[in-house]
Structures are given as structure tokens and as C-alpha cells.
Amino acid sequence: METQEIDHVGVVVENIDQAIKFYEEKLGMKCIYKDVLNDRGLKVAFMRGKEGETAIELLEPVNHEDMNNTVAKFLKTKGQGMHHLAVKVSDISASLKDLENKGLTLIDKTPRPGAMGHTVAFVHPKSVMGLLLELVQH
Numbered sequence: 818m819e820t821q822e823i824d825h826v827g828v829v830v831e832n833i834d835q836a837i838k839f840y841e842e843k844l845g846m847k848c849i850y851k852d853v854l855n856d857r858g859l860k861v862a863f864m865r866g867k868e869g870e871t872a873i874e875l876l877e878p879v880n881h882e883d884m885n886n887t888v889a890k891f892l893k894t895k896g897q898g899m900h901h902l903a904v905k906v907s908d909i910s911a912s913l914k915d916l917e918n919k920g921l922t923l924i925d926k927t928p929r930p931g932a933m934g935h936t937v938a939f940v941h942p943k944s945v946m947g948l949l950l951e952l953v954q955h
């Protein structure tokens with residue numbers, strides 16, 4: 818597969834509204850998108866700098882006690898912080914097939930809808946040197 822660019826870095830936070838305020842006031846970033854993904858049990862917000870295209874995706878679980886929610890589980894066990902790296906690709910299905918052929922472990926065998934109307938799929942951190950990798954196709 819070919820990575821087009823780093824799309825975003827996922828960061829898990831305790832309180833998304835406080836986090837947005839922090840990124841705006843302390844780091845001078847702008848919130849370009851905010852949503853609640855009810856099917857995923859997640860509140861998400863995308864933050865961007867003045868010139869860059871690469872975003873920070875803030876993630877807060879809707880229900881912090883739901884240990885079936887991977888983000889709630891992450892928050893409980895590891896605390897706030899970096900969660901995943903998302904790279905943009907032009908053909909996500911072909912990229913998944915390529916990674917599988919190269920021996921990487923796919924979490925999502927087929928792409929699914931993600932935030933901002935994009936299509937996404939995750940690759941297991943155990944097969945990416947400890948990094949939870951997300952493929953994104955716009």
C-alpha cells in the first residue's frame with residue numbers, strides 16, 4: 818500500500834469539551850468538527866493547526882463504564898493520551914488486502930464508516946510494532 822499522508826492522531830481524553838478548550842486556548846488549534854458517534858459510543862472532535870491538514874482526533878467514550886467500548890477500556894487501563902495513528906490511503910480495500918498479504922493482523926477485514934463521513938479500518942497494534950494503525954479513505 819502507499820500512504821498519502823498522516824491523516825490524524827487519535828487522542829483519548831476524559832472530557833472532550835475541556836479538551837477542546839485546552840487545545841484551543843493553550844495550543845492555538847481550531848475545532849473543525851465535533852460529533853457523537855452513537856453506534857460507536859464515542860464523542861469525537863477534530864482539531865487542526867492554522868496551516869496543516871493533519872488533525873488531532875479527540876475521543877471520549879459516551880459511557881466511561883462500558884468496558885466493551887475500546888476507548889472506555891483504554892481510558893480505564895492506560896489513562897488519557899495517544900491512542901492511534903491514522904494514515905490516508907486512496908484505496909482502503911486494496912491497502913487492507915496488501916497488509917494482510919504482508920502478514921499484518923487486521924481488526925477490520927472490511928472497511929467501515931468512520932468520523933467525518935470517511936471510510937476507516939484498523940490494524941492490530943501487535944502487528945504494527947505497538948502502534949494501533951487506522952487506514953482512512955476520504
Ligand SMILES: C[C@@H](C(=O)O)C(=O)SCCNC(=O)CCNC(=O)[C@H](O)C(C)(C)COP(=O)(O)OP(=O)(O)OC[C@H]1O[C@@H](n2cnc3c(N)ncnc32)[C@H](O)[C@@H]1OP(=O)(O)O
Nearest residue numbers: 827854887888900901924931932937939941942947948949
Ligand atoms: C471514529 C473512528 C474514526 O477515526 O473515524 C475512530 O477513531 S474509532 C477509535 C476507537 N476504535 C478503535 O480503537 C477500534 C480498533 N481498536 C480495537 O479494536 C481495540 O482497541 C484493540 C486494539 C484490538 C485492543 O482491544 P483489546 O480489548 O484487545 O484491548 P486490551 O486492553 O486487551 O489490549 C490488548 C493488547 O493491545 C494493546 N493495546 C490496546 N490498545 C492499544 C492502543 N491503542 N495502542 C497500542 N496498543 C494497544 C494492549 O496494551 C495489550 O497489549 P499487551 O497484551 O502487551 O498488554
